[in-house]
């Protein structure tokens with residue numbers, strides 16, 4: 001379908017596609033199997049300047065928005081969502097700084113993130129605070145020129161690999177969600193450690209770890225926004241990054257669909273290629289319809305966000321939910337079409353099905369997204 | 382330091398279409414690619430530029446205006462300027478005529494410290510254009526380089542592999558070096574350069590822009606060679622024969638293969 005991307009957006013998509021097809025596809029299965037962090041691919045993205053597509057021009061980026069970020073994530077995901085999420089998690093860590101950073105903070109971190117010299121991460125989730133974000137327990141106590149952080153975070157993408165972490169902690173327990181604040185924590189700060197690395201079902205080349213804060217000293221100038229605005233910062237960031245998860249889902253689905261079609265045309269049973277059976281044709285047609293619908297919703301949402309719209313929570317949630325459900329369905333069907341070969345690790349669709357699952361879970365499980373959408377639409381009418 | 386890289390736009394072997402009657406290959410824009418060996422030469426030029434900031438890289442191509450779209454790709458990786466010598470009177474030029482035309486264009490474009498070429502083009506495979514350009518320009522020439530480094534502003538160091546031996550040579554500039562294909566691969570483009578390439582048009586020059594040009598030396602008329610026969614090679618009937626550890630049979634098999642292609 002023609003999506004009327006600008007010339008510049010087409011270039012970004014084609015460059016990301018080239019890296020994905022020429023480099024990511026070669027390492028996807030190996031990195032997945034061995035859990036290798038794709039630093040070499042991130043270096044290529046940095047060299048080609050794709051690391052800065054969503055960073056404002058005045059901080060050394062390309063000056064694009066959510067759309068540009070999503071185009072890169074989508075193309076990388078066509079071959080490996082693990083690589084894509086390692087790239088996207090930096091955007092998740094950078095967006096709070098873009099949106100709420102003070103001038104000095106932006107100048108200090110964004111140019112280096114744009115150049116790919118710094119990898120970022122976003123640390124909100126805790127063992128007992130997943131979907132219920134506001135119940136986080138990590139504390140930040142102000143002492144002189146520092147905040148002292150204590151507690152731990154779970155499931156942090158780019159954990160251990162990132163140089164800069166946006167960490168959420170409670171500064172005033174009595175205020176509930178209004179007592180949460182966000183901090184920029186650098187790798188190497190005293191009292192900041194990386195804990196256990198998760199052994200995941202999918203996106204295995206990405207790093208997901210625990211983070212531990214033991215009297216971690218964070219300079220007071222590293223507070224993002226004002227004290228007590230952490231919850232808003234997290235939610236406003238998610239509004240802009242959920243489309244990134246949708247882009248990942250669209251990319252995974254597109255990759256699985258392409259493999260399924262090629263396989264269906266080659267594999268002969270009952271004297272004819274699988275693609276001649278109507279049962280298979282309808283599955284392929286449904287894949288196409290669903291992927292195009294998901295991509296249309298994703299791109300429209302990106303355009304809405306980048307046009308400067310004020311409120312887009314439900315649109316952002318809708319594209320995440322729809323695209324991730326599509327990815328799960330399409331990858332499952334791709335495995336089905338490929339039969340036994342779909343179920344073994346020699347072909348990439350087995351990995352794609354595992355990778356697709358997480359898009360329904362992270363950055364807010366799909367149930368939570370439906371809650372967000374429902375509360376908005378009920379308010380509207 | 383000024384580096385000039387000669388880059389030919391050739392027809393992608395996977396998309397090639399030809400006309401058996403006229404014994405020519407169809408050249409339309411969608412089927413063109415930059416000659417791989419020339420891109421190895423360009424990568425060496427870019428590596429020299431990576432460490433010597435005042436290096437200026439110009440590329441020179443000869444071919445129809447359709448080549449323009451491929452020339453933009455050279456800007457995307459970091460070339461400073463691109464020149465396309467395009468003139469209908471050049472059609473049908475062989476290696477000798479091509480070398481003459483390129484040498485004249487180089488003379489007219491100005492003084493270059495280093496001229497780089499690929500070892501050969503995919504479609505011609507003669508490897509004689511680079512040494513002939515050097516002869517016309519009366520500068521030293523080194524062929525089949527596998528690595529090039531700037532020694533000082535007057536010299537470059539060249540590595541060259543021949544019969545499994547590595548030769549290291551130092552040559553005084555100006556000089557022409559032809560680069561072995563696959564000795565290095567061209568880097569990826571950068572986003573900002575791709576955006577720059579969007580609005581970039583190469584400088585297109587014609588034979589009328591070249592001083593003291595001898596028109597009788599170019600085109601099909603001016604060429605020393607001509608295409609005699611055009612053979613369509615079909616690979617469909619090529620059978621794979623496997624011989625294991627049977628020396629005589631292997632020798633016979635190789636002899637048969639050689640005979641078949643003679």
Ligand SMILES: Cc1cc2nc3c(=O)[nH]c(=O)nc-3n(C[C@H](O)[C@H](O)[C@H](O)COP(=O)(O)OP(=O)(O)OC[C@H]3O[C@@H](n4cnc5c(N)ncnc54)[C@H](O)[C@@H]3O)c2cc1C
Pocket residue numbers: 089121122123124125129130131132154155156157158200203208358361362363364365366367368371
């Ligand atoms: C690979 C991976 C990477 C991650 N990366 C990051 C990261 O970089 N930074 C970060 O902060 N977090 C990250 N997370 C955490 C992620 O955002 C959470 O896992 C997610 O929000 C769900 O929380 P939970 O796992 O605690 O599930 P729970 O909150 O325990 O929910 C479990 C399930 O219960 C259901 N459920 C929960 N609440 C409701 C409700 N109110 N209504 C209906 N159903 C409900 C949903 O089906 C949900 O899937 C990551 C997670 C994974 C798996």
